[in-house]
Amino acid sequence: MSTMLANLQEWYRDRRAKLDLFDETLVDRQANPLFLLGPMLYYFWIVTVVSGVVLMFWYEPTPTGAYNSILRIQHDIPFGWLWRGMHKYAADGLIITIILRIYRMYFLGEYKKPGELSWIWAFAGLVLAMISGITGYLLIWNQRAFWAAKTVLTVPVFFDELTAKIPVIGEQFQVGSMIAYLFLGGPAVGAATLTRFYALHFGISLVLLIVAEVFFFRTRRRRLNMSLFPVLLFTAMLVVTSYVLPAELGRRADPNRTPLPILSDWYFLALYQYVKYTPPLWAGLGPGLLIGFGMLVPFLDRGKGRRPLERPFFFVVGLLALVYFLVFTALIMFNIAVIEREPPLVLLTTILVLSGALVWEVRYRRRQAQAPPAPPPRPARAEAHT
Amino acid sequence: MAQDQAMDRRRFLKWAASLPLVGGLVAFSSPLLRFLKPNVEPFAVITPTxxxxxxxxxxxxxxxxxxxxxxxxxxxxxxxxxxxxxxxxxxxxxxxxxxxxxxxxxxxxxxxxxxxxxxxxxxxxxxxxxxxxxxxxxxxxxxxxxxxxxxxxxxxxxxxxxxxxxxxxxxxxxxxxxxxxxxxxxxxxxxxxxxxxxxxxxxxxxxxxxxxxxxxxxxx
CATH class of the missing domain: 2.102.10.10 (Rieske [2Fe-2S] iron-sulphur domain)
Structure with a gap:
């Protein structure tokens, strides 16, 4: 028992020493833009936080005032459009870099020893960024935001179907409704919801900022490992985009009318299509399992190989996730969802592809077992600065 | 060996002492959940009332x-x-x-x-x-x-x-x-x-x- 605890502590200390939040240890490989994603992540995050604080000067978190205050920021206040555009597009940039970086870490096997902890932080970062995103876009109080908040917070209510199966206390123990109530501040989206979302939207970044600062302080690493040119380039991109393509406002929220068609922010579109396909309980369980799988990948994939073809099963799982993300997003944008036809097709494809991947994995391992041992691969990453 | 056993006993006592402590903390903090949902009875935060x-x-x-x-x-x-x-x-x-x-x-x-x-x-x-x-x-x-x-x-x-x-x-x-x-x-x-x-x-x-x-x- 105590040796197990000691081992666990040692494991954790080891991973913590090699922790790599923003690719600080990969600076010498930045000629490849894939390894610039870490510093980009930090850059976009800081821009989002700073512009967000500036927006707070003018934003009014009430159902009657929110939309008007954003109209004012966008059209009346000098450079309001710039701050708002920077906030929106830097946040989009943040999500894009997190997703690309996660795929890079996945396909290059960077989550393997000693990168487990770095991977878990990267993945938790994605989840928190998406929560920050959905709580943030409610603040505009437009139609898209209102209905997104409403549907997202109705999903946990269906967890009550599960907890109701617990004997004796099941009927009383409505965890799902409790979660929804705590976020909504009542049984429907209203003023309380707006306040709570505002607190969460800012609070997530605040807490993570402190965590990142503690990390930088203790490791003595540089914060932004990026030369001046990309910094200027990305800043120019943000400014030009905010000018050419002003961040949109949408229509004011109307609790009595759901527009047709209605879409979410771009990074939720695939999930949105998935929710159309499944019974509502699975709308909550599916993403939950996906997050669980993502967090546990380093412990599920025990193979030594880092290159994609050296671990066929997990390579195919990653590809499948990428393909589904793109296909579902495309389908929902063209408003295609024939609900009798598509879910069985998707299920069948998933089962076929995954069993194919399993066969590939088994055959690969058998061949490995027969072949003479390969020479040790060169280390995939440089040692951490200390 | 005897040394190990003494350590084990100490750890056991720590465990035994920590359980009521944790329980007390939970009991103390559960009414604080009402901060989020004030119009319910204490200890009834979970269910809609x-x-x-x-x-x-x-x-x-x-x-x-x-x-x-x-x-x-x-x-x-x-x-x-x-x-x-x-x-x-x-x-x-x-x-x-x-x-x-x-x-x-x-x-x-x-x-x-x-x-x-x-x-x-x-x-x-x-x-x-x-x-x-x-x-x-x-x-x-x-x-x-x-x-x-x-x-x-x-x-x-x-x-x-x-x-x-x-x-x-x-x-x-x-x-x-x-x-x-x-x-x-x-x-x-x-x-x-x-x-x-x-x-x-x-x-x-x-x-x-x-x-x-x-x-x-x-x-x-």
Missing amino acids: AGDIVTGEPVVAATLAELAKPWDFRYFVFTQRYPQYTPEGFKTQAVPGVIIRLPQRIRLPWDWVRTVGLTPQFTESDVIAFSRICPHLGCIYNFVPEWREVTSGYGGYVPPENRRHALMACPCHLSIYDPADPAMPGRVLSGPAPRPPRTFFYTIEAGRILVERVEPGGIA
Whole structure:
């Protein structure tokens, strides 16, 4: 028992020493833009936080005032459009870099020893960024935001179907409704919801900022490992985009009318299509399992190989996730969802592809077992600065 | 060896001492959860309580003259009052509804009416009133008088021959309901909805249809 605890502590200390939040240890490989994603992540995050604080000067978190205050920021206040555009597009940039970086870490096997902890932080970062995103876009109080908040917070209510199966206390123990109530501040989206979302939207970044600062302080690493040119380039991109393509406002929220068609922010579109396909309980369980799988990948994939073809099963799982993300997003944008036809097709494809991947994995391992041992691969990453 | 055992004993004692400590902390902090949900009893944060029950005002949804022909319908709004955790405390919320004249008489799905302490005057009618809050994830669905519009605008669902009449369809996740299904009014024809939409209980007074109560359940 105590040796197990000691081992666990040692494991954790080891991973913590090699922790790599923003690719600080990969600076010498930045000629490849894939390894610039870490510093980009930090850059976009800081821009989002700073512009967000500036927006707070003018934003009014009430159902009657929110939309008007954003109209004012966008059209009346000098450079309001710039701050708002920077906030929106830097946040989009943040999500894009997190997703690309996660795929890079996945396909290059960077989550393997000693990168487990770095991977878990990267993945938790994605989840928190998406929560920050959905709580943030409610603040505009437009139609898209209102209905997104409403549907997202109705999903946990269906967890009550599960907890109701617990004997004796099941009927009383409505965890799902409790979660929804705590976020909504009542049984429907209203003023309380707006306040709570505002607190969460800012609070997530605040807490993570402190965590990142503690990390930088203790490791003595540089914060932004990026030369001046990309910094200027990305800043120019943000400014030009905010000018050419002003961040949109949408229509004011109307609790009595759901527009047709209605879409979410771009990074939720695939999930949105998935929710159309499944019974509502699975709308909550599916993403939950996906997050669980993502967090546990380093412990599920025990193979030594880092290159994609050296671990066929997990390579195919990653590809499948990428393909589904793109296909579902495309389908929902063209408003295609024939609900009798598509879910069985998707299920069948998933089962076929995954069993194919399993066969590939088994055959690969058998061949490995027969072949003479390969020479040790060169280390995939440089040692951490200390 | 003896040294090891002494350490084990110490660890055991630490464990034994920590359990009541943790328990005490939990007991102390659980009322603090009320910070998030103040209008409940201590230790009852988990379940929605009597304070969360919504109440509503009766409203005239339509007159019988307005629903003379089959498939005539009217949208109406039923107002509910429910607690909200803001300094003001309460908020009114509109529950949009639709009242429809069906082509034939059906048995109304009003089993819930008795559970809220009301007695319906009749159980069969050709007029039915649905809450337009989608039982899937709470969007407001539409009454679509022409089924072809459902096919073109709501994801390509083609109803079977015997259901090619007015349908109800939700813009969010494309659930489609048949208001006139004789066995289960509001039957889910397509989409992820887990059940038919909730219904309103109404009475008829001097040719006016008075909506009294909405079927409880779900988050508005």
